[in-house]
Amino acid sequence: MLALLSASSWVAAQVTVQGVRMHEAPNYTRVVFDTSAGVTYKLFTLDNPARVVIDLEQATTGAKFGGAGAAVGRKRVKALRTARQGANLRIVLDVQGQLKPKGFSLAPVAPYGHRLVVDLFSSDATPSKPKQAPVSKPRSSRDVIVAVDAGHGGEDPGAVGPNKAREKQVVLQISKRLVNEINKVPGFQGKLVRDGDYYVSLRERTLIARQQRADLFVSVHADAFRIATVEGASVYTLSDRGASSETARWLAAKENQSDLIGGVGDVSLVGKTDILAQVLLDMSMEANRSNSILAGRSVLGELGSVAKLHKDVVEQAGFVVLKSPDIPSILVETGYLSNPKEARRLVTKSYQQKIAKAVTKGIVAYMKSAPPTGTRIAASTTNRSKSHRIARGETLSGLASRYGTSMSKIRMANQLASDSLRIGQVLLIPPAL
Secondary structure (H helix, E strand, O other), rough: OOOOOOEEEEEEEEEEEEEEEEEOOOEEEEEEEEEOOOOEEEEEOOHHHHHHHHEOOOEOOOOOOOOHOOOOOOOEEEEEEEEEEOOOOEEEEOOOOOOEEEEEEEEOOOOOOOEEEEEEEHHHHEEOOOOOOOOOOOOOOEEEEEEEEEEOOOOOOOOOOOOEHHHHHHHHHHHHHHHHHHOOOOOEEEEOOOOOOHHHHHHHHHHHHHHOOOOEEEEEEEOOOOOOOOOEEEEEEEOOOOOHHHHHHHHHHHOOHHHHHOOOOOOOOOOOOOOHHHHHHHHHHHHHHHHHHHHHHHHHHOOOOOOOOOOOEEEOOOHHHHHHOOOEEEEEEEEOOOOOHHHHHOHHHHHHHHHHHHHHHHHHHHHHOOEEEEEEEHHHHOOOOEEEEEEOOHHHHHHHHHHHHHHHHHHHHHHHOOOOOOOEEEEOOOOOO
């Protein structure tokens, strides 16, 4: 049986396939070919035995292609073979069982040149969505779920330090340690968004957290800056009104390009949300931002006990990965791999463990101050924060009196620059004095 699946629209002269890499995710294997230019290709499957075939027009392999070695030890790909067909090149992937391939080309973006990507999906997987998590029955007393997102992965290495440490590996190590620490705390459960070296698109990360029924989303990074002396840990929350510092602007722009580097087929960076939906989304996210800020402050305070802080306040920037309307979300920069001294610390087990313990302590403190409904810690905690939507005529002093707290605590919890309130605004009311 022959099934034609896709073809690129690029026309190329003689193209050299310079190299190949494979990354395995839970529901698919990504095969990436580095090419000297854009390539015209055809992608199809063959049966008995199962094969995925890529025919590249006017193409040849380079001296360092190394195709056979890339397939060694792979879960879905048994072997990779090539054959000349006149001026064209045929690449055959011998695969385990029936797979659903999806191919797309990527234009050059640092640190890569042209790439042809072929994703091999398991027969029960859907290319556009992660595998649906099993739905559990509601429980009256459940654990707090913390989704821990190790940044970058797969084709996207993230920052690379002077010691050649790659951010994608460092943050996965820290994230695994963080989940282990969270799981030691009664009433808490940590879950990884990615547990191996593969790329997950920015918006898919929040979708996975939602499927995990997360009460908090924590994205872990160890980035770089253009100045090697910049150092220190930071915590960020989402801002739609601009970044709070030069480094925040730089990092947000850099992180938001990850889909281009990591490789997302048919990616569009232009929002297509309708105006009414955006207004409703913004209303939902307003209360969420306040919770995110409180969580960020709690984590930042604990980080300061084990690491030098880049800034002693929670910063804000437009990170796509934090744009969840229903899950408080923070991004933790554990340090800068571009700083030689900090890069040396970040690769050590002892320092990673210190970071994991500090972040866990901050998460637990925040959650105990505002426990999610239905959780075990909510059942054992009476002194918790509340959300309040501002009605006409309400004042900050009136709210403080009504809830038995102080104006300063309300200002701090919501980062209010003044005492002015607007109708419909959602404030987080801290526990009573």
